[in-house]
Amino acid sequence: MTEQKKTQDTLRRNEYELRTLIDSTPDIIIRIGKDMRYVFVNPAYERITGIPKEQFMGKTNAELGMAREISTRWDEEIRKAFEAGRESGIEFDFPGLFGKRFFWGRIIPEYDKTGTVESALVIARDITERKRAEEQIRYISFHDKITGLYNRAYFEEELRRLDTERSLPICIIMGDVNNLKLVNDAFGHNEGDKLLIALSGVLNVCCRKEDIIARWGGDEFSVILPGTDMETAQAICARIKRVSGTSKGMLVKPSIALGVAVKSKADKNLFRVIREAEERMYDNKLAESASNREMVIDSLIEEVSDRTNDMKMHIARCSDILPIFGKVLKLSDAQIHDIKLLIRLHDIGKVSVPSGILHKSGRLTFEEWEIIKRHSETSYRIAMTFSETARVAEEILSHAERWDGGGYPRGLKEKQIPYIVRVFSVIDVYDVITNVRPYGRALSYDEAVQEMRHNAGKQFDPEIVDAFIACGAGKPGKNKQ
Numbered sequence: 001m002t003e004q005k006k007t008q009d010t011l012r013r014n015e016y017e018l019r020t021l022i023d024s025t026p027d028i029i030i031r032i033g034k035d036m037r038y039v040f041v042n043p044a045y046e047r048i049t050g051i052p053k054e055q056f057m058g059k060t061n062a063e064l065g066m067a068r069e070i071s072t073r074w075d076e077e078i079r080k081a082f083e084a085g086r087e088s089g090i091e092f093d094f095p096g097l098f099g100k101r102f103f104w105g106r107i108i109p110e111y112d113k114t115g116t117v118e119s120a121l122v123i124a125r126d127i128t129e130r131k132r133a134e135e136q137i138r139y140i141s142f143h144d145k146i147t148g149l150y151n152r153a154y155f156e157e158e159l160r161r162l163d164t165e166r167s168l169p170i171c172i173i174m175g176d177v178n179n180l181k182l183v184n185d186a187f188g189h190n191e192g193d194k195l196l197i198a199l200s201g202v203l204n205v206c207c208r209k210e211d212i213i214a215r216w217g218g219d220e221f222s223v224i225l226p227g228t229d230m231e232t233a234q235a236i237c238a239r240i241k242r243v244s245g246t247s248k249g250m251l252v253k254p255s256i257a258l259g260v261a262v263k264s265k266a267d268k269n270l271f272r273v274i275r276e277a278e279e280r281m282y283d284n285k286l287a288e289s290a291s292n293r294e295m296v297i298d299s300l301i302e303e304v305s306d307r308t309n310d311m312k313m314h315i316a317r318c319s320d321i322l323p324i325f326g327k328v329l330k331l332s333d334a335q336i337h338d339i340k341l342l343i344r345l346h347d348i349g350k351v352s353v354p355s356g357i358l359h360k361s362g363r364l365t366f367e368e369w370e371i372i373k374r375h376s377e378t379s380y381r382i383a384m385t386f387s388e389t390a391r392v393a394e395e396i397l398s399h400a401e402r403w404d405g406g407g408y409p410r411g412l413k414e415k416q417i418p419y420i421v422r423v424f425s426v427i428d429v430y431d432v433i434t435n436v437r438p439y440g441r442a443l444s445y446d447e448a449v450q451e452m453r454h455n456a457g458k459q460f461d462p463e464i465v466d467a468f469i470a471c472g473a474g475k476p477g478k479n480k481q
Helices: 003-024 043-049 068-084 128-142 152-162 180-187 189-206 230-244 270-308 311-328 333-345 348-352 366-373 375-385 393-397 419-433 445-455 462-471
Strands: 028-033 038-041 088-096 099-111 117-126 170-177 212-215 220-225 256-263
Touching: 028 043, 028 099, 043 088, 068 088, 068 099, 068 117, 099 128, 128 152, 152 212, 152 220, 152 270, 170 189, 170 230, 170 270, 180 189, 180 348, 180 375, 189 212, 189 220, 189 230, 220 230, 230 256, 256 270, 270 311, 270 333, 270 348, 311 333, 311 419, 311 462, 333 375, 333 393, 333 419, 348 375, 366 375, 375 393, 393 419, 419 445, 419 462, 445 462
Parallel strands: none
Antiparallel strands: 028 038, 028 117, 088 099, 099 117, 170 220, 170 256, 212 220
């Protein structure tokens, strides 16, 4: 074999290896001529775009349908290679067979024998997955995980961007979710998350496209309203309150305290506007606290009544018995008041008990009974949420205790059980057994008296049972006297 043939074989082998590399690489390799038209395209471009490589030949990017902005930028970078003989890089996207793909391209000038740039070689790598990961990271860094709204970091960034005269007047709404702690404590954080999601939906419905809505903190939301006067902002607040009140499907209806403030002059600090909105929000929350408490308690009682068919009537009947019995026992006004709260709130925790268990006519399983027993703790946590009801929270927790220590949840006995609970227990059980229940018929007055006597010293304080029977407080027609 001559030396010349060896050289030719080596060149052919090198050319074959280079061609194999160019054809098999996942990277796009392109050669562009001085007229900005494609001279060479490797198979990777065809695999990615689905366009036969022959259709690229002799075409410009614009003729191939590349977006005008990208085509212009691409051509500018290619011209630099021809004019300055300088390498550069470009990020671009192109429609692929399976959606838009992103690429990073390295542009390399190619020289002829005279040292003149005759073409530009582009080697482009698919960076779609990296771009998507970056977008995901950016989304996470600026969005709240639970609600999908913007987070505080993004909100504050937008505040700075919008803090211009062109955006004036600009209003800020601050909102504090009512009852989130109650829902988290009584029903678990999953229910609390549902409440946050429901309110974020209300805000999205009630605010405008140009408004910036964010979750400001644990139970707070914030809204930037650019180009908005106070009257319009207050109308949006009213809409939020109205729509949140009509929400359905929640154990506790979504409710939010709102405050709004405006920046109408350029020299006012926008973060001061936030503080003003927060102050008004807290003022409104305090002013609405009593009505909010009653709304929550009423809605929970309504929910339990819908499940048991009797809770509201049970409350009414026990409340009718209390004045007569309280007078016999010489209860103070404060004790009467607290027993009324106990009557109203003791079973409110049954809102977390499935209807199938509450309505079951047969014997409860061990697991079902354990679920029923937890309602005392749920009622306790609900009562602890409000200062006005927290005073009887311990009594609510103890309402299912028994004189003999066989009750729950703490197994208190005799005078370890608060006095007003012992009074309440007699009234409560008497009313339960004299009315129809899923698991038994209604007893007559005489049958009920016999049952109460039988359980004196077991379930009930015997002295209180004796007083109840002696005064006839539960006797039909007695409480009407």
